[in-house]
Amino acid sequence: MKISFENDYSQSAHPAILKALAEDAESKYSGYGVDPLSDRAAERIREACKAPNALVQFVVGGTQCNSLLIDIALRSFEGVVCADTGHINVHEAGAIEFTGHKVIGFPSTLGKITAEQVEAVGLANRTEPQPGHVVEPKMVYLSQPTEVGTLYSLEELTAISKACRDNDLYLYVDGARMSYALASEYNDVTLEDLARLTDAFYIGGTKCGMLIGEALVVLNDSFKPHFFSYQKQHTAHLAKGWLLGLQFETLFKDGLYVEIAKKADRQAMRIRDAFVAAGVKEFLPSPTNQQFFILTEEQFERFSEKYVIGKFMMIEEGLWAVRFCTSWYTKDEEVDTLCKDIPVLVG
Amino acid sequence: MKISFENDYSQSAHPAILKALAEDAESKYSGYGVDPLSDRAAERIREACKAPNALVQFVVGGTQCNSLLIDIALRSFEGVVCADTGHINVHEAGAIEFTGHKVIGFPSTLGKITAEQVEAVGLANRTEPQPGHVVEPKMVYLSQPTEVGTLYSLEELTAISKACRDNDLYLYVDGARMSYALASEYNDVTLEDLARLTDAFYIGGTKCGMLIGEALVVLNDSFKPHFFSYQKQHTAHLAKGWLLGLQFETLFKDGLYVEIAKKADRQAMRIRDAFVAAGVKEFLPSPTNQQFFILTEEQFERFSEKYVIGKFMMIEEGLWAVRFCTSWYTKDEEVDTLCKDIPVLVG
Amino acid sequence: MKISFENDYSQSAHPAILKALAEDAESKYSGYGVDPLSDRAAERIREACKAPNALVQFVVGGTQCNSLLIDIALRSFEGVVCADTGHINVHEAGAIEFTGHKVIGFPSTLGKITAEQVEAVGLANRTEPQPGHVVEPKMVYLSQPTEVGTLYSLEELTAISKACRDNDLYLYVDGARMSYALASEYNDVTLEDLARLTDAFYIGGTKCGMLIGEALVVLNDSFKPHFFSYQKQHTAHLAKGWLLGLQFETLFKDGLYVEIAKKADRQAMRIRDAFVAAGVKEFLPSPTNQQFFILTEEQFERFSEKYVIGKFMMIEEGLWAVRFCTSWYTKDEEVDTLCKDIPVLVG
């Protein structure tokens, strides 16, 4: 049986969650997130974010978070700016446009956009010769970590947040893999920072140890009214909403959420070192659990005989950016085996 | 602690599912429903439906099933006809209209529409003096059991199906509580009948013993292409898709899906008999797990002190249709207690 | 050549408009309604409505007015209530649903809904057991005259307006044939009343003497921001916007708008009297330019040999409600001929 570095959502849930689920099997709750488990989980997240007034709402998946929050925040003619590699721009099959909003992809470096680009959006909004004829960019979307595993530093994020506020733009952060950001030794951005610097962000669960579930943290008061109705209409309500609360409550107890990601990040660093040592080029330097290397078709196939991995992007005919992904469930022995194999399989 | 007859989605999942989940905790799968568990569950459902060519796709919730299937099936100017009490007409916060389609509610009796009404739709389509200016009704939506627990007989369903086919209309059946229909002693409609008579239907899991999940069974070939893309854009894809497959495989083994609903239906009949014996009027006669009785505000409050129940509809000022709902997790002793209390609390 | 009573948009424009157009043929204007002609027309309409703060915006057609205004006014999960015969419910091919909003048709008498029905909507909103799961009706739409030519009295409209305000609902009036309402001897509702009693309404041009064009009168301040952008995104902006201003300025000079409709209403009354005298049943009593009579298929065909008329609705197999429509361009001699023919052709 192959060893999987395919992604971070290939295995069920962290044992602590399965245990909590088993123990709670006979409890009764009202539906649609109106239950004490959801309330407690929300409270725990507000505490972790030091954001006592935040609205915390649980949703099933990341695309749903993005689709829902962006549609609530923006008027129909307003658009959202992101890195050209951003998830909403490339991997949601047009879910944002499906709700009527333009996604405007910007050239990015290492999956990131800059405060200067945000400033330029503001300048363009102010100097537009034909306002009313154009989509008005009104929100900046970014991911932490990004789609390619990189991190915004606190300095970068602070500058972007300032640029947003100076230019009347919202800032929204997609945290599908937030635990791997928080756990990285290269990271200096906390949940508290995110709550302070953004209008909304979400904390991923699906890729971070849960069966399913993400937590939307809404800071901007203007996004809060009628959230339930919007969520229902977007088909983003789970009947058994407490299942999401239970899982977040479990992961946000005693720092488990970050703890289980630390191991994965360390494993990723080992894989990176092994590839670099074997003379393989990184697609880009990533400090989190997703690692990308440039492999030939032949190399990819040799690795694929023993490992489940995925092509991320074609660099040129026969040359691929290939992803090796660790996760909370990756075993150290699996990494040992891979690191031993790398010099051999690279060939 | 109160006894809950609030609904059929107040408790986790059937022990067989929790067991399967625990045993599968270390398995690895590819994402988004491309996995052997989903394949096996789909195959099992195709067999149960005797529909070897059906596309079976797993989705998180019922509103998602409806929103997704209807949007795939209909052109933007085509509408869907249903009972005025239909879930898509009253309890989805406009999710169908959100994707651009008109929902046309028809007067219903006991939550059901008739083949005659469907014929009338066809006649109106053919005699419309201004075709092109009107929404063209193109699909008939119904639920089995209906929103109010009643059942279409095989005769009724066959007549509706014939009326649909004679008039070039699609037939789609919402089976959020399908197990309680299949389990009812009053029922004569099988999954095989549904596969034969409809263009698509879904088999509910959330209310029928699963944590989450519904299975869309797509018979009409014209709905099948690009299903994955539509599902993604509708935010209706679960990253850990195999979780849905695992649950359906479990429930469709050895008839467990229907077995666990039988008890609930029997309990419902006992509750019905106790209310009727106490001189309380049924809101309507329901042969499945949802029972509705007409109670005064005072009666509702007396029951509410000991039981979790819900108002369904205001009949008039101070008079309510109140729902008592059994489920796969309702205990016989809970029903014993209720039946003993009914004559007392009715007052 | 047949005489046309087909509708009120079968002929070009009133001579005064064609003259104004010819005289203005060499003028230059900026585009998209930012021009002095549009400003002057808007001012004239504000004066006629005694509504100095109204936003008056010109749009090409009636369906565009409805689609644009309703989408601006409502949140995505909010719905609009109307008579089941309302234009948005039956003759716009789902244009309102296309922008995501539910249209909720109510049983109507003579094409009208009542203040009592509006009160009932408010009561239902307040007592809804599952708010957040349902579309929230938030606007009442009606037409003056209605789709079938009838009129709301000032008393009826005042009661509906009060019911709307008491129940936190918007009131919007579709005035596609407004001139024929204002001109009717049975009418007691002025533009000033409409401006006082509604949140928005539109004054029709296309059917009232213009080539194209309608004037949206927006009273509610919350509908006003970003109107230009919404209009552009809805494809509801005319590049040569001044063409609409020019036409409205012409018709709102010296009462021409109402004057030319008076003749049409009088002609309609003559037609009505002639049919009634011939023993033909009215479909309903209409005090404006649209008259509906119940004719057999044979009668319809006899009339159709000499007149262009249209079937409105099938009453039963072989029996139709047929419309005879006068307009600003109907000649008295054409009505003379028809009135003479009626007893003969009725047979």
Place this chain on the structure above:
Amino acid sequence: MKISFENDYSQSAHPAILKALAEDAESKYSGYGVDPLSDRAAERIREACKAPNALVQFVVGGTQCNSLLIDIALRSFEGVVCADTGHINVHEAGAIEFTGHKVIGFPSTLGKITAEQVEAVGLANRTEPQPGHVVEPKMVYLSQPTEVGTLYSLEELTAISKACRDNDLYLYVDGARMSYALASEYNDVTLEDLARLTDAFYIGGTKCGMLIGEALVVLNDSFKPHFFSYQKQHTAHLAKGWLLGLQFETLFKDGLYVEIAKKADRQAMRIRDAFVAAGVKEFLPSPTNQQFFILTEEQFERFSEKYVIGKFMMIEEGLWAVRFCTSWYTKDEEVDTLCKDIPVLVG
């Protein structure tokens, strides 16, 4: 009074159209484009395109053409590729996204994209590692002339068309200013070429001598069914549809459509020569009626005292691309005056 080079839609309509309108003032027609004038105009256009099977449908404005045709052609998850400067990407306030489709802007040179870029789209579609997760580009949109006045040569267009067909992509051409392309001495693309090489295109009227109106020419059979219904739902139907037919019939008689644009193109060349002679830099070389020059804020203001012109884009702080636009109604003397002023006002 200032001389206007603001745009090509600042004046009413060509005298031949106003005359035809005046002469037809008393005719009667059925509504919504079902009339002999529309039929004749469509036939004339089919002949000009040598496309006997084309569906020709008249629409009010260019944004409506684009929104309607693209929404009819594409499935909801399919996207449309265009130059980053394309009208649908920058000047329609998100009208395409409003109907749910992603617009994908590509880097362009002189407002044009290339067959190589189209080939790359096809390659990306075929090698996409995660089909189903991404928007599938399915249509190429371009304008002739482009948003900045440039022209695709027949060689370029043929190559793009071939690339589209080889890669299963539709080709759609926006011809808002088509007459100025056809009239240009630099042009070698005919209507017949467009009908042969594209799946659909539209022939602009609003900017080419008409009051309002554009003609959609639909070649691909799969776009034709239910066109009327889609058009109605998109609010893109004109009640007095024959007004559009009348205008196109007039312009497509004896080559008037192209004839009146020739003068405008020649005038544009004179303006270009005068600016170049005065040492002003062209923003880009345009062979049609729109000319763009790079002026300082001061120069722009000097010109603005005597001429109505518009800023197109900010090049840098204080430096603008400014548009001088000729049209069918521009007088030679106005160009004489401008050409004399240019060396003086450039300063």
